[in-house]
Amino acid sequence: MAESENFYRNIFASLVDGILIISADLRVTKVNQAAEEIFQRSRRSFEGESLSTLFPDQPNIIKKARQSITEGISFHHVEGIGYHKSNNGRFPVNLTFSPLIKDDLEITAGIILIQNTSLLKELQENSQQTEYLSTLSTLTTGMAHEIRNPLSGIRGSAQLLLKDLKNSDQRGYMEIVIEEVDRINRLVKKMMDLTHPSLNDFKPTNIHQVLEEILILEKGTLEVKEGAFVQVYDPSIPTIKANKDELKQVFLNLVKNAVEASPKGGRVRISTQYNTDYTFRKKQDTLSPHNIVVKITDSGLGMTTATMKKLFTPFFTTKKRGTGLGMAISLKIIENHHGKIKVISEENIGTVIQVFLPVNK
Ligand SMILES: Nc1ncnc2c1ncn2[C@@H]1O[C@H](COP(=O)(O)OP(=O)(O)O)[C@@H](O)[C@H]1O
Ligand SMILES: [Mg+2]
Numbered sequence: 001m002a003e004s005e006n007f008y009r010n011i012f013a014s015l016v017d018g019i020l021i022i023s024a025d026l027r028v029t030k031v032n033q034a035a036e037e038i039f040q041r042s043r044r045s046f047e048g049e050s051l052s053t054l055f056p057d058q059p060n061i062i063k064k065a066r067q068s069i070t071e072g073i074s075f076h077h078v079e080g081i082g083y084h085k086s087n088n089g090r091f092p093v094n095l096t097f098s099p100l101i102k103d104d105l106e107i108t109a110g111i112i113l114i115q116n117t118s119l120l121k122e123l124q125e126n127s128q129q130t131e132y133l134s135t136l137s138t139l140t141t142g143m144a145h146e147i148r149n150p151l152s153g154i155r156g157s158a159q160l161l162l163k164d165l166k167n168s169d170q171r172g173y174m175e176i177v178i179e180e181v182d183r184i185n186r187l188v189k190k191m192m193d194l195t196h197p198s199l200n201d202f203k204p205t206n207i208h209q210v211l212e213e214i215l216i217l218e219k220g221t222l223e224v225k226e227g228a229f230v231q232v233y234d235p236s237i238p239t240i241k242a243n244k245d246e247l248k249q250v251f252l253n254l255v256k257n258a259v260e261a262s263p264k265g266g267r268v269r270i271s272t273q274y275n276t277d278y279t280f281r282k283k284q285d286t287l288s289p290h291n292i293v294v295k296i297t298d299s300g301l302g303m304t305t306a307t308m309k310k311l312f313t314p315f316f317t318t319k320k321r322g323t324g325l326g327m328a329i330s331l332k333i334i335e336n337h338h339g340k341i342k343v344i345s346e347e348n349i350g351t352v353i354q355v356f357l358p359v360n361k
Helices: 002-014 033-039 059-070 118-164 168-193 207-224 244-261 305-310 326-336
Strands: 018-023 028-031 075-084 089-101 107-116 203-205 228-232 240-242 267-275 291-298 340-346 350-358
Touching (some): 033 107, 059 089, 240 244, 244 267
Antiparallel strands (some): 075 089, 089 107
8 A cells, every 4th residue: 555655646746747736715735846846836835825826817717626626527728827926927827627536436625737838839939930931932932033043144144254354353343243143142042942842851860960060160250259169968869850951051050140149258058958848749730748959058149029029030130241041941941840949038148049859759
């Protein structure tokens, strides 16, 4: 008996969802570890706390909790807002209410199962941006094709002219024509990357190798600013199925942005983690509980809320010579890998970009 009690206690403690046990007068009598984490408070501080403090101003939740105990019925997928006493913050939750039925079939308590859906909500917001992106992409591909053809004509002619020119001033001008045409060409190529129906030739890919290969490229630029990369890699990360070249492009864009935002002596931290806590829905609506997270943290200038809103919009840039395509292309590639991008940024403090990629088992 003692052993089985222990067994149930372990289940209670190990669940990733929060559990609140509430009494008939809707006060908390017991919580598990996940609930402590979700509400960011200690077990002891929960005791005797009324439900309306944890979920303020939500009569619907109080009503459901009461009904589950008095009428012995359960409710699933009830959305609500939880309250963080420590920082006065609020967070979205998904709740399940069940009556706690004792051996004598009497019900004097209720169980509330809690999932913090903050991350899910944020990630869903990004998905809306992808839809917008795909509409816009149709337009840009069309344009890109139309621009490319005359451009190659211009470049070819300019090169022929350059051969015949003897005057060095004139040669200089013609060289500028060619350089600028090349610049447009690179831009057009990037625009086309936005729409490329991505090849799904995914191969087992080691994310640390991808990161190392691109950090070498950017190391010099950061060193000019007297800054440095700090790598914190989780050795337990499995390989993922991915298109390595595309992922390199993503992390090059993200690391470049972090380096460009960094102040003198700034550090850019690249960390990886094997994550089994967060679950999020993939496009096909199946759950992928195993994913890897690559986190890029800079202590740079950060972003205003206005910049954050337009971050993934193609051609949005705040830089003199920026293209505004880096984030848009990155989002597209990550979505194609059934992953997600999460951004947290604070002006004058820095930016954290998290890329979630599913691990196919
Ligand atoms: N790490 C970062 N820190 C501050 N701002 C950033 C960061 N990453 C992106 N941004 C903002 O988002 C904009 C768009 O980024 P991106 O799509 O890569 O285009 P670009 O780098 O060419 O401007 C940038 O111009 C910048 O304002
Ligand atoms: Mg960029």
